[in-house]
Amino acid sequence: MNQSMTRFVEMLSARTRLTAIERQAITSLPGMTQHLTGGENIVRFGEPMTSACLVVQGFCGRVEMASGGKRQITAVYLAGDMPDLYSAFQPTSNSTMEALTKATVFRIPHRELGDVMRRYPAITEAFTRYLVGDAAITMEWVTNVGAREAVSRIAHLYCEIAVRLGQSIGQRFSFYFPILQSQLAEITGLSAVHVNRCLMTLRSERVMSIERRMVNVLDWNRLVEMGDFDPGYLTAPAPQRFANWDPEGQVLTEQSGKKDGIGITATPFFVADPPVNS
Amino acid sequence: MNQSMTRFVEMLSARTRLTAIERQAITSLPGMTQHLTGGENIVRFGEPMTSACLVVQGFCGRVEMASGGKRQITAVYLAGDMPDLYSAFQPTSNSTMEALTKATVFRIPHRELGDVMRRYPAITEAFTRYLVGDAAITMEWVTNVGAREAVSRIAHLYCEIAVRLGQSIGQRFSFYFPILQSQLAEITGLSAVHVNRCLMTLRSERVMSIERRMVNVLDWNRLVEMGDFDPGYLTAPAPQRFANWDPEGQVLTEQSGKKDGIGITATPFFVADPPVNS
């Protein structure tokens, strides 16, 4: 669990400057580990929710049903993602979430998330920015599915996953992404057969290949080009922070952040309960 | 401007319980009115932003470019929407926003938005829930473009717009939605010619017709069915609220909310600056 939680905190930190205390408050959030088999539902559409989950291992996704039983996967979540963080703000599920592969999730009660947001306003901020980042990905998916042709859509997806996994290093590299071709079809809005044809094309052109669930990128530049991929939507230029902004304009270091542990700093927006030191 | 601002506050209130004071704090946000012609850019991709805008009149949208100059509209915003509220949290534009028709927007400086969020934690919450709602729409668009065939996509879009405009009353009704067929094509990921063919089908089957930019819904049930439309994603079941939660479990009325005007209530999460009464 630890590693995925660390990853989650890193993603938050990429958009919001968090102190060590705040980071730890997130890391030590309690929850319940749950193991899932591929295809198993995590939450169903319309259900009331009382917890949000962190993906610890494996891959999860959101699925929407269209008429004729056609399925559309509208989001994919990797280890370290928190797919339904939104539910902490709106506790009714607005789509079905399922494990795309064998997966482990860590369910954190909304109550705990609420507590931590109340104690640390910067964490609320961080969550909101995380949601903003998520929305940017979804928007890019609209473009992917709406404006690119088949091979591009698939190439784009693999580019995105590679970057999100932090694996896109150099021209050639491999990563584990055990998604079925039928699921790729549901992601890209294509038929499974056509996905297969596209993968064959990518393979025969020495751009990428898939062997026993491992994705081998053979020519990253080419893949990026074919996928019309610009990673800009995955990152924020610089981390921000409103809460507890240092009055002197001095950047909060992990040092100065630690002050939160002893008392209230200069300009708190929240009246913080004293942080619990586990 | 007033009417669209009221609409915005209503949309916030649908998801977050706001007091009269808080609502007024939003309503009286200062800004600058700006008039735009159809096709004109509001913000370009990647630009730093210092304000967010409320759509006062007309229709705006986000546009992403794919290779070969193909454009995809990933979101449409109506009067009362705040298309780039996200920028208050992440002040770099992540897509180009343009006026889809002649439009008027009201630009509110981030500074002011930040102020109001700082003073009223419930407003921060409300903004976050608004962003969550926006994301739900975007996700539905992925499904629309990825999993439905041409006529359905178009029908679905019109259903969504009708509901968002609050115009879907009864079996037959009309509303003004002056979008070009070429823009419809950019929204649905189809070619303009094919959009035309689909519109002709809808017309000949007496489901809906378009006359001089007015959309006439002739058979709402049928349109909903053809569009595979379920309005669930547009609404939240019940408004929520964390901030200043009444300790007795008593519901905040506009009365009790007014207490905020005089001082700090029992369990504030924020140390509020005294609200400014304009």
Next chain:
DNA sequence: CGCGACTTTGACAGATGTCAAGGCTTGTGG
């Protein structure tokens, strides 16, 4: 009244979907 911007139509091309069969992997049980 005339021009420019949209819409409408037709003919044709191309991309992607569907159906169906056969070949591989992978995991399980003997």
Next chain:
DNA sequence: CCACAAGCCTTGACATCTGTCAAAGTCGCG
């Protein structure tokens, strides 16, 4: 360790939807 079964991948033939191109028709604005 082998054999089998189930699920997944691959391929081919063919159908269909949607895109492209081009021209004519319509609407609205100056």
